[in-house]
Amino acid sequence: MVFGNAPRALRPYICSSCAKSLKLRSRKFATAASPDIYDVACVGGGPAGLSLLTALRSSKATSHLRLALIESQDLDRVRKWNLPPDQYSNRASSLTPSSQAFLSQIGAWPHIDTSRVQPYHHMRVWDGLSSTARITFDSPTPEPAIAHMIENQNLTRALLARLDSLEPISLLDKTSVREIHLGPPPSPLTPEPTYLNLSSYPHVTLSSNQTIAARLLIGADGPNSAVRTFAGIETRGYDYNRDGVVATLKLPSSFAHHPSSPRGVTAYQRFLPSGPIALLALPGPYASLVWTTTPSQSALLKTLSPEDFTAMVNAAFRLSAVDLNYMFTLPSNQLSEFQWRDSVHPSTASEAKGEIPHLISSVQQGSIASFPLRLRHASSYTTSRIALIGDAAHTIHPLAGQGLNMGLSDSKALAEAIEYAVCHGADIGDEMGCLDRYKGEVWWGNQRLLGAVDKLHWLYSVGSGPVVGVRKWGLRAVDVMGDLGVKGWLMRQAGGL
Amino acid sequence: MAHTLASTRLFNLPASFRFTCVNLARTFSVLNRPPPHYAGHVPLNVFERGAVAAGSAIMSLLNPRRGDLIAALGETTATPYFIYRLRDVMLSSPTGRRILRDRPRITSQTMSVTKLRAMAENTVGRAYVDWLDREGVSPDTRDSVKYIDDEECAYVMQRYRESHDFYHALTGLPVFVEGEVALKAFEFANTLLPMTGLSIFAVTRMKPAERSRFWRTYLPWALSNGLKSKEVINVYWEEQLERDIDDLRAELGLERPPDLRERRKAMKEQRKAAKEKREKMGGLMAD
Ligand SMILES: Cc1cc2nc3c(=O)[nH]c(=O)nc-3n(C[C@H](O)[C@H](O)[C@H](O)COP(=O)(O)OP(=O)(O)OC[C@H]3O[C@@H](n4cnc5c(N)ncnc54)[C@H](O)[C@@H]3O)c2cc1C
Numbered sequence: 001m002v003f004g005n006a007p008r009a010l011r012p013y014i015c016s017s018c019a020k021s022l023k024l025r026s027r028k029f030a031t032a033a034s035p036d037i038y039d040v041a042c043v044g045g046g047p048a049g050l051s052l053l054t055a056l057r058s059s060k061a062t063s064h065l066r067l068a069l070i071e072s073q074d075l076d077r078v079r080k081w082n083l084p085p086d087q088y089s090n091r092a093s094s095l096t097p098s099s100q101a102f103l104s105q106i107g108a109w110p111h112i113d114t115s116r117v118q119p120y121h122h123m124r125v126w127d128g129l130s131s132t133a134r135i136t137f138d139s140p141t142p143e144p145a146i147a148h149m150i151e152n153q154n155l156t157r158a159l160l161a162r163l164d165s166l167e168p169i170s171l172l173d174k175t176s177v178r179e180i181h182l183g184p185p186p187s188p189l190t191p192e193p194t195y196l197n198l199s200s201y202p203h204v205t206l207s208s209n210q211t212i213a214a215r216l217l218i219g220a221d222g223p224n225s226a227v228r229t230f231a232g233i234e235t236r237g238y239d240y241n242r243d244g245v246v247a248t249l250k251l252p253s254s255f256a257h258h259p260s261s262p263r264g265v266t267a268y269q270r271f272l273p274s275g276p277i278a279l280l281a282l283p284g285p286y287a288s289l290v291w292t293t294t295p296s297q298s299a300l301l302k303t304l305s306p307e308d309f310t311a312m313v314n315a316a317f318r319l320s321a322v323d324l325n326y327m328f329t330l331p332s333n334q335l336s337e338f339q340w341r342d343s344v345h346p347s348t349a350s351e352a353k354g355e356i357p358h359l360i361s362s363v364q365q366g367s368i369a370s371f372p373l374r375l376r377h378a379s380s381y382t383t384s385r386i387a388l389i390g391d392a393a394h395t396i397h398p399l400a401g402q403g404l405n406m407g408l409s410d411s412k413a414l415a416e417a418i419e420y421a422v423c424h425g426a427d428i429g430d431e432m433g434c435l436d437r438y439k440g441e442v443w444w445g446n447q448r449l450l451g452a453v454d455k456l457h458w459l460y461s462v463g464s465g466p467v468v469g470v471r472k473w474g475l476r477a478v479d480v481m482g483d484l485g486v487k488g489w490l491m492r493q494a495g496g497l
Numbered sequence: 498m499a500h501t502l503a504s505t506r507l508f509n510l511p512a513s514f515r516f517t518c519v520n521l522a523r524t525f526s527v528l529n530r531p532p533p534h535y536a537g538h539v540p541l542n543v544f545e546r547g548a549v550a551a552g553s554a555i556m557s558l559l560n561p562r563r564g565d566l567i568a569a570l571g572e573t574t575a576t577p578y579f580i581y582r583l584r585d586v587m588l589s590s591p592t593g594r595r596i597l598r599d600r601p602r603i604t605s606q607t608m609s610v611t612k613l614r615a616m617a618e619n620t621v622g623r624a625y626v627d628w629l630d631r632e633g634v635s636p637d638t639r640d641s642v643k644y645i646d647d648e649e650c651a652y653v654m655q656r657y658r659e660s661h662d663f664y665h666a667l668t669g670l671p672v673f674v675e676g677e678v679a680l681k682a683f684e685f686a687n688t689l690l691p692m693t694g695l696s697i698f699a700v701t702r703m704k705p706a707e708r709s710r711f712w713r714t715y716l717p718w719a720l721s722n723g724l725k726s727k728e729v730i731n732v733y734w735e736e737q738l739e740r741d742i743d744d745l746r747a748e749l750g751l752e753r754p755p756d757l758r759e760r761r762k763a764m765k766e767q768r769k770a771a772k773e774k775r776e777k778m779g780g781l782m783a784d
Contacts, residue, residue, distance in 0.1 A: 320585070320588070322585045322588045322589055323588055325589070326588060326589055326594065337594075340598055344597075344648075344649050345649075
């Protein structure tokens with residue numbers, strides 16, 4: 001039984017008498033009903049959960065901790081994930097340099113299939129209503145890139161590969177959380193004066209009927225976090241009433257961004273009245289789309305033929321909002337509308353200047369999907385013996401491509417807090433001894449980022465009136481002041497440098 | 498209803514101001530005038546545009562016969578903003594888009610007056626040709642657009658100009674001066690083209706009796722109908738010729754001008770006087 005290992009793992013930071021009592025207890029009460037005790041049990045094996053566990057295992061101070069991962073999906077599917085070079089997952093994210101540094105630090109980066117990763121060096125952002133206002137971000141040299149586009153599965157597969165290469169942890173996959181409760185109150189009948197009191201330990205009953213207890217329970221279980229609900233942590237925020245439409249797009253084969261190309265690769269984002277549309281390069285002639293639309297627009301987009309969908313994407317980067325709104329009223333034939341409008345106002349000149357992306361030639365079959373967009377921020381990330389990371393703690397509008405990066409920075413901060421507690425002999429489940437450090441490190445920064453991205457959303461979802469004029473001048477001013485360091489500051493924010 | 502439509506139309510104004518700056522920013526010296534964007538296009542820089550607008554405004558007040566000046570005034574005041582707005586109105590309507598795609602022209606070749614004269618009473622085509630005949634004009638009497646830079650917007654201006662006689666037929670406004678000025682007011686409320694608004698200044702040249710009828714009767718009718726009816730620029734006239742004109746009015750949400758009986762009576766009495774006046778005024782109101 002695994003339980004027998006627990007005292008070894010706990011010993012470095014619980015007093016020796018407690019450890020002794022634990023040993024006693026384990027001898028006395030290690031029946032089928034008693035729970036496995038872990039130092040850290042993490043619910044959710046997405047990017048946030050996997051990176052936290054990998055960080056803990058790969059750091060000397062925390063590598064001995066007893067770790068468990070509870071994940072409802074089959075992790076073998078993550079391990080075996082493999083797509084041919086001409087196919088890309090529709091779920092791709094922009095990885096900032098600081099996220100990349102963290103992944104290197106925990107030894108996961110070498111496990112990433114870098115042939116499927118695309119750095120980009122420039123950003124073109126412009127307003128779909130005031131066509132003259134645009135902002136250009138260029139990194140001064142090809143290295144470092146502004147960020148890297150990576151498929152989420154490429155990242156999770158690498159994290160899991162790195163985790164598999166380290167001392168094994170308990171991987172409880174194909175297992176979901178059935179129930180979470182606190183341990184039983186200490187029995188007054190227990191004769192010993194000191195014993196390990198499990199009443200403050202969260203106990204997780206799994207779909208396999210097994211129950212595990214954790215000194216520290218991590219909620220990395222995404223936006224509908226069961227751990228957060230158990231902890232009674234409130235979230236604030238609202239639904240944007242917008243969908244994020246994602247798809248994998250193909251450019252003409254003659255056009256492929258080469259990582260070595262001297263011009264570098266550009267990411268494009270245009271703010272339309274419903275929200276921004278972004279085209280992010282993937283290797284070769286491929287690109288990833290994230291388009292913020294109203295729910296009815298996303299419903300229509302999903303019914304279109306591939307040709308008409310492609311025409312809508314091309315229209316969204318080229319035509320006026322008037323044309324685009326009209327095309328959203330048509331059940332089909334968007335291609336013919338696009339061809340006509342593009343012939344009246346050809347976009348070839350701005351395309352040649354690199355101001356707008358190349359024309360898309362097709363959309364990868366079956367890659368069009370949509371997600372409702374929400375703003376949520378947990379009022380706290382921690383309570384006694386519980387910490388939330390990743391989307392369980394916050395969901396953000398995808399316009400700044402920060403969701404995944406925030407989750408990774410949570411992991412980094414929490415792993416560091418745990419390491420600090422272990423090194424200083426504190427209880428890793430204790431708020432004062434460990435968790436406050438984590439919360440203090442990331443909560444305010446995340447709050448600021450969530451607020452800024454939310455404001456950008458509202459600023460740009462205004463379709464008319466003086467705001468359009470103000471933001472046009474604002475965007476222009478930022479572009480003009482680029483040399484004064486404003487853009488550098490914005491880029492550092494975006495890149496998390 | 499009329500109120501909300503009107504206010505949304507006006508509220509949308511600053512939004513589309515976005516287009517203005519592109520064009521306002523354009524300055525060039527007369528020595529390196531850019532190439533024309535379409536046959537007959539005369540590119541003007543900001544200062545020239547202002548000069549043409551001011552000059553044509555003054556000259557056309559002094560010399561109302563100069564239809565070409567009215568046309569120039571219409572074009573130079575429609576840019577940078579208003580003609581783009583009207584183009585967007587067309588782009589938001591399926592029929593408007595078809596018109597912009599097909600770009601039909603109304604000329605004596607495309608509009609055979611003999612065929613139109615053979616149409617049944619109360620059809621759109623018949624009402625139109627009756628108006629032409631009464632005025633002694635033909636579909637060809639419209640100037641070509643030359644000062645609008647965007648080639649598509651130039652077509653929108655051309656279409657507006659060529660549809661003008663259909664607006665007469667559609668509104669059924671009287672032919673004499675307060676009817677003509679009322680039609681301008683209607684067009685202004687409906688298209689927001691500034692020149693149509695400026696033309697209302699012609700009210701200063703009316704006789705007191707005409708003026709009071711204009712203020713009391715025709716102007717309120719024109720403004721409320723112009724605002725509440727659908728945009729007339731989106732009517733594909735070529736496809737509506739056989740249609741019952743009252744039917745079309747109903748579809749557009751247009752009421753007949755008030756005091757029709759009085760108007761008919763007045764028409765009879767004043768036809769003679771009006772004819773004389775028209776001869777005097779020549780092209781002023783033709784645009
Ligand atoms: C349209 C869209 C575009 C985006 N674009 C970007 C981008 O460009 N850049 C970026 O950085 N981010 C982006 N994001 C956000 C990013 O995808 C998320 O922030 C990221 O996936 C969060 O990781 P996570 O590990 O916190 O949560 P998740 O990835 O949601 O992982 C949660 C895991 O928990 C498991 N789980 C949940 N409940 C239970 C349970 N009860 N029991 C067991 N297991 C459970 C789930 O199976 C899942 O594996 C985007 C998001 C959307 C919706």
